[in-house]
Amino acid sequence: MKEINRYKSVIAYHGSGFSGYQVQPNKRTVQLEIERVLTTINKSDTKIVSSGRTDAGVHAHGQVIHFDSELLLNGQEWCCALNAMLPEDIVAKSVERVKLDFHARYDVTQKEYRYVVQQVIVRDPFSRHLVAQVRQTLDIEKMQEAAHQLVGKHDFSSFCAANTSVVDKVRTVIAIDIRELAGARIEFRVIGTGFLYNMVRIIVGTLLEIGTGKRTVDEMGVILEAKDRTIAGKTAPAQGLYLWEVRYIE
């Protein structure tokens, strides 16, 4: 019997063409496409494990997966093989051999999400799958001030989709930074040790309502305290969200 090798891979994907990351019957998903290619390369049924799922339309700049293979290839060989066979909306950015006990989900220490909003006068047909477009001008200072109230260890029940089975809703947000990019774009960077379902999109949706003046800065603390999803803002649309980076124990 041949030796088994475990590989960690950083992948990027454009989420618009997928019904999310996770395999679902009769749907095109990221996991399905990657497992199909790896099964061909390995010549045996191969499953992958990711750092976590992403929703339909959500992008990944740096999703991390692991998989096992009897093949002993270096990173460049794996990337060439994978990228030659993967569809155009998924790319393997790196592959490295790791210890057999590495686990792409259990070993995560931090995740960074980014959310990009473009302030437009008329809608921009070129960025519609890559950013969320808003007609209003956003007050970055107010949003940053409100965002600070979320940093730390809190019960984020107000920022968790109602249809979830998770019981413990305490999470730690390490940082939320908001900065202007070129082209009237604003980028929200949210770093945490873990996130609840739709948490980043509900945080951003609430910050956008503060940024447009629909809500005050002080409401953020009230929303956090309420531990009630119905009090927070709308869930921001999927197409602005990027799973940017997943960090592991060194």
Added chain:
Amino acid sequence: MKEINRYKSVIAYHGSGFSGYQVQPNKRTVQLEIERVLTTINKSDTKIVSSGRTDAGVHAHGQVIHFDSELLLNGQEWCCALNAMLPEDIVAKSVERVKLDFHARYDVTQKEYRYVVQQVIVRDPFSRHLVAQVRQTLDIEKMQEAAHQLVGKHDFSSFCAANTSVVDKVRTVIAIDIRELAGARIEFRVIGTGFLYNMVRIIVGTLLEIGTGKRTVDEMGVILEAKDRTIAGKTAPAQGLYLWEVRYIE
């Protein structure tokens, strides 16, 4: 009988979802989508005239059309009405009432095309419909030097798709500028009084072969002189091309 008004409109579209600009049976085209919306607004069959067609996958940042209507609306009213009904990959950027003898195709004095190339190590799934991606590093100075040889009034037979019925292939190129953008992107700006079929894409395709060192700078003059399409470089892919601006007599 009501008075007829003529309107000039600047439109933008993301070309990937269309089988080009011009109406074709059983195909989704830009012209078809706009005429369908205008016919609804005008409550009578409405045709549009553009500055010229664009191919499948080619984008427009500033295509110009004209249409007639009995309605007397201001620019903002037209834009609101159009953008509420147009699909997400087309947007009306401006509409203005013009003289009845204005013609979006016959009155063109200059057109500007832009072509965007992104130098990548691994392919970028986020920009694949918006730029052409190349693996090699491009020598901008060499491409600029070669491009200068095309400026002026020339027979551009070498830079015209073979399957065209146009007889006179003399055109005037006013400027070709090549500059670096952020994100390892290079933008080619080509301004002329008129263009042959695929002319910009063949010019860029040839410049790319010079930029990667596959051809020398001096070959450009030889190619122009040859008046033979088979001598020039490959037609650069559609997704990097933008009809950027159309200019008219003031």
